[in-house]
Amino acid sequence: MKIDGKPYRTIWPAPDGVSVAVIDQTRLPFAFEVRRLASLAEAAEAIRVMVVRGAPLIGVTAAYGLALAMREDASNDGLDRAVAALAATRPTAINLRWALDRVSANLRQVQAPERFAHAFAEAGRIAEEDVASCHAIGNHGARILADLAAAKGRPINVLTHCNAGWLATVDWGTALAPIYVAHDQGVPLHVYVDETRPRNQGAALTAFELNAHGVPHTVIADNAGGHLMQHGGIDVCIVGSDRTTATGDVCNKIGTYLKALAAHDNRVPFYAALPFSTIDWTLADGVAEIPIEERDGREVSHLTGRLPDGGFATIEVVSPGSPVANPAFDVTPARLVTGIITERGVAEPSAAGLLALYPERRRAA
Numbered sequence: 001m002k003i004d005g006k007p008y009r010t011i012w013p014a015p016d017g018v019s020v021a022v023i024d025q026t027r028l029p030f031a032f033e034v035r036r037l038a039s040l041a042e043a044a045e046a047i048r049v050m051v052v053r054g055a056p057l058i059g060v061t062a063a064y065g066l067a068l069a070m071r072e073d074a075s076n077d078g079l080d081r082a083v084a085a086l087a088a089t090r091p092t093a094i095n096l097r098w099a100l101d102r103v104s105a106n107l108r109q110v111q112a113p114e115r116f117a118h119a120f121a122e123a124g125r126i127a128e129e130d131v132a133s134c135h136a137i138g139n140h141g142a143r144i145l146a147d148l149a150a151a152k153g154r155p156i157n158v159l160t161h162c163n164a165g166w167l168a169t170v171d172w173g174t175a176l177a178p179i180y181v182a183h184d185q186g187v188p189l190h191v192y193v194d195e196t197r198p199r200n201q202g203a204a205l206t207a208f209e210l211n212a213h214g215v216p217h218t219v220i221a222d223n224a225g226g227h228l229m230q231h232g233g234i235d236v237c238i239v240g241s242d243r244t245t246a247t248g249d250v251c252n253k254i255g256t257y258l259k260a261l262a263a264h265d266n267r268v269p270f271y272a273a274l275p276f277s278t279i280d281w282t283l284a285d286g287v288a289e290i291p292i293e294e295r296d297g298r299e300v301s302h303l304t305g306r307l308p309d310g311g312f313a314t315i316e317v318v319s320p321g322s323p324v325a326n327p328a329f330d331v332t333p334a335r336l337v338t339g340i341i342t343e344r345g346v347a348e349p350s351a352a353g354l355l356a357l358y359p360e361r362r363r364a365a
Ligand SMILES: CSC[C@@H](O)[C@@H](O)C(=O)COP(=O)(O)O
Pocket: 053, 054, 055, 056, 093, 161, 162, 163, 164, 165, 168, 169, 173, 174, 175, 201, 239, 240, 241, 242, 252, 253, 328
């Protein structure tokens, strides 16, 4: 996607050929800064502190992180240690584990001296595949939006939560890809953007993206969505996912479940958009089985933003001394999901629906 007319991806090989460049998402929307990751430690830290975030991008960064680790220690022990270090950075997004498994399986087939080049190339392939998957998700999802706009005969209102746009992937995004494709095709739409406390990925990142692309949008407080749905203000919800079970339960940013409940109560269609790398085929019950990341309470008790003089400040907003909890994701059961938009088409949110799109998994099972 473009920033000030210049096309960007969220991660790309640096010109030196031995490191990668990423957009520092902790600085957006007020500052656009590119960071270079040159070591395993830098890649792991970038994922942990959310310089890069979003399930698909976490996976690609981990793949490059494994490559960077192979420059430091390409032995089998070094490979095991690097996989463990990267896997420990964030527990919920399955793309992380999926990318590590894929690259490390590849590396075990080659001798140590070749491992860096192999891993770097494989990470690049994963990135390219992610772009293709997200673009395909955009095309499939755009048809849903176009049909809805045609049926309503007016601009449609789409609600999204967190940031599942191009910043959360390598390019295009998952939940926002259908919006970009539909907007580019001339489908009249407007997006309600949940601010997404505590880290405000909606207010900071989704709004930044939609602004840059010229998509009409309005940022709302997280608690406003139910009210808007009761009054006919939302025609469809689209969210991303960090892990989707083989039965169609969808785990996404904290607060997604409440939106799905409100959508169900108001008969508003609720879609999750995700690539195959987000499906955890080993799980059947998302609420019971998906590990939910618990993040630092400071993300709830403090807010960081821009001051009138352009400087940045972090301020305290919770009564000092009050305990704070910060679960970062929740699970929306399949029964609340209308459809799962994937790179292969739209699946019914069920084991049968997903297997119909991914028949090779039936054989694997
Ligand atoms: C295309 S990304 C889908 C999800 O990763 C996204 O909705 C989300 O919850 C991101 O969470 P984050 O904690 O910012 O990494």
